Amino acid sequence: MTQATQVNLGETQDRTALAGLRVLDIATFVAAPFCGTILADFGAEVIKIEQPVGGDALRKFGTITECGDSLVWLSEARNKKAVTMDLRKPEGVELFKRLVAQSDVVLENFRPGTLERWGIGFDALREINPGLIMLRISAYGQTGPKRGEPGFARIAHAFSGLSWLAGEADGPPVVPGSTSMADYVSGMWGAIGVLTALQARQATGKGQFIDLGLYESVFRLLDEIAPAYAKYGTVRARMGADTVNVVPHSHYQTGSGEWVALACTSDKMFERLADVMGNPDLAKEFPTSAIRVQHREHINALVAEWMRQRSLPEVVESTRAGGVPCAQIYSIKEIFEDEQYKARENLLHINDQRVGDLVVPAPLPRLSDTPPAFRHAGRALGADNTEVYSGLLGLSAEQLNAAKSAGVI
Structure with a gap:
């Protein structure tokens, strides 16, 4: 028997910090989508936009459940509405622009230049919605000689200097814990950026974009390695479980x-x-x-x-x-088995309509007056197409069917 907090699917808090905020998540895998997960946990309406065929690759990443989606998807796509849209088609771009006109934030993590080729880069979208905030996460950021290169969290760990520090002194560099850590950390930095930009928008009325490289999210966490090298030429070596300036x-x-x-x-x-x-x-x-x-x-x-x-x-x-x-x-x-995890309700035991009993990490951080809430696990592909396209954009049933037949949604 797991020591987890029992939560009914669909249960919500009366007070949400980000109610009224609409976020369009067109990103893939973890980094930028995790920013959306954080915002959704605090009440933002996050609309997850995926390719009509197959959807986000995260659905098939990790342990696949009986519903066909992975445990990672069920946990990390929580609280998001799921719609399909082919952004490579002009009709898909048009639908997306209509959503942008009624939204606050766009999350993306394509290679730099991809959205511009599709006609939906930040400058184009800002003309539609001057208050739009766009989070742009890529392997190396939007500028620099490596801007167009691909990369995942493992590459970010290597390029940031973290992997160099992980392992025994006489051994090779090893995986620093989770292979996805840079993705999750980038999502957290992304959430900080989005919330900061929203605060700035209250004063200026203008939106802006946030430019974040996966490697930067990790490099920023590596304490004194930069000033130590700059001032003394120190190149910290691997130390196993030890710490550079403290013993034991x-x-x-x-x-x-x-x-x-x-x-x-x-x-x-x-x-x-x-x-x-x-x-x-x-x-x-x-x-x-x-x-x-x-x-x-x-x-x-x-x-x-x-x-x-x-x-x-x-x-x-x-x-x-x-x-x-x-x-x-x-x-x-x-x-x-731990009583502290139980007392802090760090494990949520939910009942999902597609896979039944499921335990996922509880949302963080805790706020005394507007706490985060778990409403539902990651949804089926296109589960909310009708609600979003008919309810928000006013498409008729005939228009929906036509868009589906054409592969637009």
């Missing part, structure tokens, strides 16, 4: 076989750890971070040996009592 700050194996993460980010924290280990003189022998970094191997060995002599419960309880940050390194199994 790593992963250690307990005597019962589990792994834990330990974080001693200050001299005071190391003093607490020395007390917990029953060796307070360690804090006097190695009083500062700089000194401890010089004796990294020795200190790590002392901590590792202390861990090996104790079971996981003993390690966790003693560090907790001593005020030292320490936690078991979880797999998804431990996450589903």
Whole structure:
């Protein structure tokens, strides 16, 4: 039995922060669409626009469910309306422009120049809707010598410098956790950009576009590597689980076989750890971070040996009592069993009409007065064509059928 919050499909909050905001999501996979997911979680009307045949490739990415769509799609296309439209056809472009005229935001992540070739670049759309905000995410951004090159999150991790840092000191660069991290991080930066542009529009009445490269989203998170290289020529090497300026700050194996993460980010924290280990003189022998970094191997060995002599419960309880940050390194199994995840309602247990019971990550962040809400999982291809095209654009049944027969929708 999973420890997850029970949520009925279609349940909504009375107060939504972004009610009245209409977003057109013509992007694919994760990066820009994840921005749409965030906005939809807070009440924006996000209309997901896909190719009539096949739809977004994310539908087939990952574990495929009995409805034909993937678990990733069901989770990350949440709360969005699903319509089909072929933007490569003039009739599709015309329908899209009509939607743009009544919308606030467009999300896209095609290679730079693609939308311009279709006649729906930002300049063209701004003539239709001067207040339009467009998020443009691509591998390398809209400018520069690499602007036209393709790329996915793995390439962004490599180009940003993150992959260089991931792995053991004597081993090759490895995947830094999730292969899709750059996509998700770019979606978050994109959401910041959209919300900032919306705030600016309140003052100016004008829209703007947000230009974001996948690699930039990751590079911005890499603490001091840029100033350290510029000032001292330092090229940080791979350090495995260790951290460049702090010791002990790593992963250690307990005597019962589990792994834990330990974080001693200050001299005071190391003093607490020395007390917990029953060796307070360690804090006097190695009083500062700089000194401890010089004796990294020795200190790590002392901590590792202390861990090996104790079971996981003993390690966790003693560090907790001593005020030292320490936690078991979880797999998804431990996450589903953990009381903190349950108390924070981080796992939503929903019942989807297409696949039945499903557990997905809860929307974030939490707002006290206008919290995010889960309304439904990722929809079937074209599920909302009639609602959007008839309800919003006023197309008749005959016009809908004609557009479908022509492959426009």
